[in-house]
Amino acid sequence: MSAQRLISNRTFQQSVSNSDYTWEYEYYEIGPVSFEGLKAHKYSIVIGFWVGLAVFVIFMFFVLTLLTKTGAPHQDNVESSEKRFRMNSFVSDFGKPLDPDKVFSHQGNEESRSLFHCYINEVEHLDRAKVCHQTTAVDNDAQLQEAIRGSRRAEEELNRLMKFDIPNFVNTDQNSFGEDDLLISEPPIVLENKPVSQSSHKDLD
């Protein structure tokens, strides 16, 4: 901005010596810009910029859509069909898959937390009974950390299984019945004829 000031100061002095310009409101004006001899259209930067931006966003959208069709192969190779079945049954039992946001952000969510840890127990089929028993209280992070630290492999497997939710938008992905508005859709509430899911949703709310 002071570069402009310098330029306008210089032109100011020239113009004072020349003639009758009033520079009072031209303090930050750049000075005469000649528009002769333009090879391209004068708004070419504007048009080029906006077209480039639109192309970039559309390209990004197509890349994301392509990702939905082909996906990340390494994710599928690791998960066995058995775990997939367990995941499906978990989801259908509890209606809405656990939202890590709700589980970890709301202190008073005892029930969902205990459900969560019982799920760990159920899925892992390891000696995780202590995890389930110990963690029915609200703030048992330390004990949970101990139990989890006890077996890294179980935790990694659980991470893979639990990674099905993104705050604020994967909820809409789960709602395969929804034809709601893109941005402001409610998270999926129930799958069909699952009264358990309704009560768990009310608790989570």
Add this chain to the structure above:
Amino acid sequence: MKHIIHTNGNVNGTARNTSDCPHVALPEEMFFIISIAGVLENLIILLAVIKNKTLQSPMYLFVCSLAVSDMLGSLYKIVENILIMFRNMGYLKPRGSFEATADDIIDTMFILSLLGSIFSLLAIAVDRYITIFHALQYHSIVTTRRTIATLAVIWTFCIGSGIAMVIFSHHVPTVLTFASLFPLMLVFILCLYVHMFLLARSHVRNISTLPRANMRGAITLTILLGVFIFCWAPFILHILLMTFCPRNPYCTCYMSLFQVNGMLIMCNGVIDPFIYAFRSPELRGAFRRMISYC
């Protein structure tokens, strides 16, 4: 910014050939309406989070930080318009010392809003990333105390950078630093979200959903990033052109659209609550309760 205050008024008495690319002037009422809408929306979000104990979790603190920076941006526009109106009515001198100081202060506010917005979006993306990939340790990694400390560091850095940038605004490295923050941040956020998206998509596929659900995720992500890009990129290009080619006729024609670019930043402050804050059902419920009490 400075040249807006001084060129928005009566540009007269010049023999310069500006008729080819006249400055596009938007009506002030439009600026006022959009700025006031932005301030009100973000104020509602702040009130909802402050009044509700259950909403005081790290995720919502980051959303609050975004709301504060959007509100600062809208306030900047309101204050600037008021100063321009005073200048047009003759209460202010075009080059007085008070005006220059006021100009610097509101420039600082503007840069603060920009930087705050950028870092808040980054913090929200990182928070979501930790939620997904470190789901079990989330509660011990992202505690409320650490969140507040992170936000304090972010805002101190933004205030310091804002003051430094206004003081050194005429140096080229300042402009380059400022302009390069934007693409760096964009690339980083893009990587985070794409990684999260891949994981969500791979899980969702296992639960036999319609392909439409995956399409919706892609659309949501495109909207999140697209709004950010569309609102910020025009202004960033403007300051780059202003620094490097102020006398080029092509650049001048682009810079004649400065008010439109500024308007887009205001629109970002208005749209952001809808794509970040109001998508959360808890916040919507708190908002409805607030409305029903009034």
